Amino acid sequence: MSKTMPAHDHQITDFQQHQRAFTQWIRHPNTAPIPDQIESRRMQTYRDLIFNNVSSFIEHTYPITQAMLPSETWAMLIDNFFKYGQCDSPYYYDISLHFREFLNQEPQEEFKNKGVEDTEYKKTSNLIQQTHHCYPWLKELLQYEWMALYVDMTETLWLDDTFGSKPVPEPTLLKFKMLNKDIPITLKTTCWVLAYQYPVHTWSQDNAPARPEIAPTCLLIFRNQDFQMRVFSLHPLWAYLIELIQTKTACTIHHLIQQLSIATQYTEKASRTEVKALIKWLLSINLFHIQADSLI
Template structure:
């Protein structure tokens, strides 16, 4: 697809582009002629402060790790350098996460976990604002081992190099742990977003529930045992029973459907 011919743009579009470029980076892009500096300052502050305020609320831990000058430099770099893929204001958080993961060149001495921490905080916002699921063909009562456990879609299984759920002003790790960190973040029955640290086996069981939506809990545990080569099926079944009961208590299992057994 050919690039737009800027020479043929209407004059008002050229002015709009110059005005937008100036608002994003006034040091490098002069304002269009004929606009009073006082008015330009109002627009510059308004646009930047709106973005800054949204990011401060959406990424409170990330904000707390920066002093005021460092934070404003980070937001300013995002504001000036990132080209958003979405025109919606509510997608600013996702754009910021993309910027940190793919485009940002951290300052010397910046924490190495910024991108993962931002993603973790953004996922909380995603789950807070997601539409609540509806029960479909499930019963609230039932045994999640003999029946099919139906997971709420309001959850995410996340893997990180850094323990992002523990990071804060008083805890700034400089080296990642030897093993990846698995987190289950979810919106529970009380409509609050929470998280729990899980292990790789639990993460895989949750993935299997989604991959085999007609399997009973027993069948899912049998699949898990086959994959990891677990030597004690009875112990694995007990682990699975406790785990599924805990997920139901937290509101992650919405109900039970009839399904295939493990045999």
């Protein structure tokens, strides 16, 4: 038994070395030696297949980013990600996340201890820094476009309104009760409140501004019952209140009014008016979870 172990270990080491040589050539075909006993034609075919798969996942997730960047810059970013990016997840859909992280990380943090030659490190580092300098909206647009994939893949529940055996209240009466009782506030599903310096939600492949201007924006994002991502622009105060609703256990109307008064120095009357306006709006987009017990 002991006599066969060294040979077995040696075989594993040989395989690992061959595998490393294989992946190194896939990433760096112009500098890495081609693995032994493999035709260059076959290696190139395999590399093209992997590169095209990686590119397609990225382009599918970030079509607006691709449209707004010069084609040469976009191609160089994907090429550098393919060479030096690290994908730790086994899921294909995470390739897009790793691409975003690759572009957003500090170059020194991303490439140190990766075995990247100094000259190549400088080229890649300079490319990423220069791209962010020329296109300061890039980080926010990447994050916003990635949210579409994230919201689609995330498991979320949708709570139906619960009236039990009781009749559904007439809408006007329902709204009156909702706005005049200190009831617990619950949303029907998980929401994301995001803040951007640029109005990225207004951009598209066909409507990409030549010179994007700063316009601070708060957004509410969630997936509706039809599994479609909904995006709404929010006033910053409403963004703050919705964050409170989602983060505080058993959040009530009274608590929202109290916290809004503290944060803004509004009078209690002004805060109550603002909170009621928010609740009316949440009811209008079917995001407010109504429970019969809370209306008794």
